[in-house]
Amino acid sequence: EDQVTQSPEALRLQEGESSSLNCSYTVSGLRGLFWYRQDPGKGPEFLFTLYSAGEEKEKERLKATLTKKESFLHITAPKPEDSATYLCAVQTNYGGATNKLIFGTGTLLAVQP
């Protein structure tokens, strides 16, 4: 069964304290891995798509990387406005074109000033 696991469940950082969030996945065939940010009571906001092992993408203080088993979201010198839940999702090749996203339960990040 396809599965996505995110860790830690919650993370508290001081402003400027860099860290990484982990997303490990077990799927029959990976078509793409997606990172989203979700603020309380709002819809997920797209951050990155990664398609193959070794791929990296950056946006401001965020950098996403992908291996064959997991993805990391690195946050460099975070600011309080980076506080949110970060969601990881995968799309698989198995079973034809389903297009559905399989989500992890997210990492709740709190950045304190």
Next chain:
Amino acid sequence: EAGVTQSPTHLIKTRGQQATLRCSPISGHTSVYWYQQALGLGLQFLLWYDEGEERNRGNFPPRFSGRQFPNYSSELNVNALELEDSALYLCASSAGGAQETQYFGPGTRLLVL
């Protein structure tokens, strides 16, 4: 460019009633997806519509149904509401083809009493 829009923002129903949720995709997007985000749970895939056809559905009972209109907007219907249907219902759209990234709307918060 306008993003995905959803209406209503909040909906309160009683058990046994029917709920109708609406979604307008990003202009030019032909695929619409519905997800359920119950409190404490991750996003669960409900339905995928593309070019007016239902392409895939998640592991939900038949009382969850929907349709996509010729202008690509979509409607999610939930019949015979149960208390556990209380959740944030998120709609996403994508351009289809090689453009797999799904962009989410703000969601409809459904409360079943």
